[in-house]
Every structure is written in structure tokens, then in C-alpha cells.
Amino acid sequence: MVLEFTPQGIYCPAGDFFIDPWRPVDRALITHGHADHARPGHQRYLATDLAAPVMRHRLGDIALETIAYGESRKIGDARVSFHPAGHVPGSAQIRLEVSGEIWVVSGDYKTEADRLSTPFEPLRCHGFVTESTFGLPVFNWPRENQVAAEINAWWADNAAQGVFSLLGAYALGKAQRVLSLLDPDIAPILTHGAVENTNAVLRGQGLQLPDTIQVTPDTQARDYPGALIIAPPGALNSTWARRFRPASTGFASGWMRLRGVRRRRAADRGFVISGHADWAGLNMAIRETGAENIYVTHGYTDIFKRWLTSQGYNAKVVPTEFTGETLDEAASE
Template identity: 65%
Template sequence: MTEPVLTFTDRGIYCPAGDFFVDPWRPVERALITHGHSDHARGGHGRYLATDVALPVMRHRLGAIRAESVRFGEVRRIGEADVSFHPAGHLPGSAQIRIAVGGEVWVVSGDYKTEPDGLCEPFEPVPCHAFISECTFGLPVFNWRPQPEVMADVNRWWAANAAEGRVSILGAYSLGKAQRILANVDPAIGPILTHGAVEATNRVLRAQGIRLPDTHWAGPDVTGASHPGALVIAPPSALNTPWAARFKGASQAFASGWMALRGVRRRRGLAQGFVLSDHADWNGLNAAIRATGAERIFVTHGYTQVFRRWLADQGYDAGIVETQYEGDDAEQDADVELLE
């Protein structure tokens, strides 16, 4: 019996023909990385391979690593496997990894979204025999509005606060979501401030030629009084903290796919939430899977049980891969809110 192109181990997704892992969560000798988020790009590996756009952020986050980069579409021969990276649309440089062995093609999606966002390379379907897909938002209730509509809501919220002299603090992950918002928000409304974690990532991306509007680091001397009407982009963990309290009377909001569930926003103590995710929604997941032409689908991190059953009902040979990836946010206990 022919060995499968990929196997699933306690260290991560493994390719026997190439003797490498994809996004491993335990130290391995050779790791191919889909993107720079910490649940996919971890420290301790002997060698790394990632796209030329993703690697600078990985170096920023992981420090001194032994790594090589590839361009999208470039084919590398690793052992007996032909490997190439293709845009995933999740954040700048994020990739799906195509692995071909003996005429059989498997694709590991990493994290992906199918709606172009004006910041990163748009998602490209990759034909394959087997597709390993995330399903962070693998329930029909998750149905994203078009980005221009959501960003218009963000701009209206910010403009209304600015008209009252209030600061607007918007929680967004420091790699990807923050820059997506910056690339699409209206800078004419007022000054844009950034938490240190966001600004550090901005510097890395700007050095690669990625265009973002002017921002100002919200250091210790920056307050609501010094920058009335500003928009502050900060990691979600900074909301409702002493750091945020410096902007007295600020309106706080969070941009996440989980804002589609009312209970998540309530638990976070937020009056405003914007449903904006860097992951595919229900329709996006299904469209992406159909576009691959794959008959075998493996789903990981998210509503795996529900989504696997749905795929099986559609005629796919569907299975679940247990991984240590976390998806958009550690809020996956929130499905109870679907009953509201």
C-alpha cells in the first residue's frame, strides 16, 4: 500500500516523502510554515521555510532562526516531494502549501479567507486530491457582510466619537487584522494611534513595502487629551485595562468574527463590535473546498464535528485532524450563544 502524502502526528502534519512538517507545534528538524501567527509559527525548529513576505514577521516574533524563503508559486523539491506556496488571503504572506508526491497532490490551507481585503494577496484555489481545511467559523450562522459595509460602519463609529472629542479604541490582532483595518479606514477622520505591539508589526510590514496610513505610537505620554478624536488600534487584550484607561471616556470596540455572537461582546463588556474576520465564513469555506476539486477533505480547528458531518452529507470523504491551532480567538466555547 502506498504511503499517504501526509500523516498526522503528535508533532504536527508530516510528509514522509520529504521528511518535513507543516506548521508543527512541537520542535522538529524541518518546518514549512503557512504564516506568522504564533499558533502556526512556533520557536524551536531546526529549519524553517516560508514565503518571502511572511518570513520578516516570523523573524521579528521568533528571533534568530535558520530560515529560507520562497515566492508564491515557486516549486521546491524536498526529498521526493514537490512543494509550492500559494496565497491564502489570511494576512500578508500567508500561504496554502501544495505538496505533490508521485502524482498525488495534497494542500494544507493554514488559515484563509476568500474575500479580498485590499492588504494581502487574495486567496487562490489550488486543485488537489486532498485538502486540509480550517473551519474556525464552520457553522451556517457565520455569514460575513462585505468588507466595505463593515468598514463604513467603523468609519461612522469613529467619526461620531471624534465629533464629540472622544477617542475610539478598536481591538484588533496586532498581525493581520490591525493592518487590514488601517489599510481600509478613512484617515481623514482624525489621527490614528497604535499600541506598541501593533506599531512594531507595522514597521516590519512597511519595511517590506506594504503601504499603510501614517500612525503614531501611543506611548506613555499619549492620552485622550493629547489626541482628542483619535482612533487607537490595539490588541484585544488591551481593552478595558489600565492602558486603555489613559484615554478617559473612550469608546471601545472589537473587530472579530466572534462579534457575530452577542454573548461574546457582552462578556467582553463592549458596547460596540464589528464582525470582521480574517477567516472564511460558512459560504467561503464551502466555496473554497469546491474550488479545489478535492474528494478527500480533512477539517481542523473550529466547529470540526459539525462541518465534517456537513461535508460527508455533501458526498465528500471527510475526516477531522486534531491540531493545536487556535483560529481567530479563543472564544470557541461561545457556540452556546447560538441558542439566544
């Protein structure tokens, strides 16, 4: 086996390293900077040069080596390379080759291109470890320009009525993608500190985003009529958000495809947009690997595994501590 699935995480014996481990290890190869994949406590880290600034911002002074997309590196008896995953800026799939056998660990991925992340690159392999966050047929993403029109129309209508627009989006990836869709001529754009700090890191890497204003304890809502405020989902029901009244609340997430989720979150609007592959994207990515052996992690693992088995794949569920996309405060990354 090129990879073993251990209590610490996904382990490569030939190279003596782990991929996105959830327990402290000596050497960790990291697919991207979200907290369920890039955790503190490892002795050594390896990630893409594009993911490194966010990881340092979040994890502090870590021993971090970097690698460029497509660069090949020998670690022990394994040859590794990192390839675009399209999930967030710097996100990668990790390709491993040991004695002629090739495995790919996808991390989180999205197959549709945006203006922020390097587009997803299909990789041929013998074994593919895939996420399945949205591994049900109901999850099919609308076109991005449609979502942009929906968000801007909601915001403009609220602004015309003297109502603030509070929009929940992950601080890393989702918030910046939403920002890239906005019409900044409608009204000011305000951000939660967690979002603005991440914006600053990514702007420092050359990412083009519209102008934003960070909300501070001194921010007076009356100074920003009609503003759209972007914050991690968990902040929308906190005292932090109560200064913006009256307000309409929205969430940007793949989970907004399910009406019941929006009702439970008491959201006025839900916008279907995700950094993860939808049902069609998952199936396309797996098909393009040419792999017969598929290992399914976090999401609708059992259902997706049964579907893959019915399609002729040798599919297995791999328990992990990855969470994918949620609307919980703990995952507002």
C-alpha cells in the same frame, strides 16, 4: 498517505518535514506568521519571502529559507509549492505532490480579496486539509465597504462627542486591514506597540497604511482628542488603555457575528471582519479543490465534518493545536 497526523504536527514522510508543527522539529514548512502556526524551536524553517520579515520579527534569528508563491521545490521525494491563502500578508497554502498524488494544507485562509494580502488561489488536489474556524452557516461576512462605513461612522460620532474610540484587533493582519479601511481625516490614529511594530515591518515591505502614532508611557491622551486607538484585544481592559477616558470600546472580529460574544466582552460595538473564510468561503474553497478527501482542523470541526459528509465528501476531523481567531489575550497576534 502523503501526510501523517502526528503528536508533533502534520508530517510528510516523503520529504521528512512538518507543516506548522506545534512541537520542535528539524524542518518546518510554515504557512504564515501567527503564533499558533509559526512557533519557536525548530531547527530549519521554510516560508514565503513575504512572510519572512514578520517571522524574523517575531521569532528572532531563526534558520529561515524563503520561497516565492508558485515556486516549485523538491524536498526529498516530495515536490512542494506555496500558494496565496489571502489570510495575512505572505500567508500560504502548501501544495505537496508525492508519486502523482496531490495534497494541499490550507493553513488559515480567506477567500475574499483585500488590499493587503495576495488573493486566495484555489488549488486542485486529491486531499485538502482545511481550517473550519467559522464553520457554521451563521458566519457570513458583510461587504468590506459596509464595515468600513460602520467603523468610520462610530469613530466620527465618538470624536464629535469628545470620546475616544478603542478598537481591539490582532496585531498582525486584522489591525492593518482595519487601518486600510479608516478615514484618517476624522482624527488621529494611535496604536499599541505590538500593532505599531508589526506596521513597521509591513511598511518596510511596501504596504501602504495611513499614518499612525504609537502610544508610549509619555503619551498624553489630551493631546489627541477624538483619536481612534488600535490595540490587541487583551489590551483594552488593561491599565494601558485607562488613560483614554471617556472611551467607547469596539472589537473587529468574525466572532462579532454572535451577539453573545460582544456582550461577554462588554463591547459597545462589534464589527464583523475576519481574516478567515466564512461559511460560504469554506464551502467554495473546498468545492474548487475537486478533492474527495477533506481533513478538517481547528474550529467547528465536528459540525463541519458532518456537513461535508452529508455533501458526499470523505471528511475526517484532524486534532491540531491551531486556534484560529479568538478574542483571548493569548491569541492577540
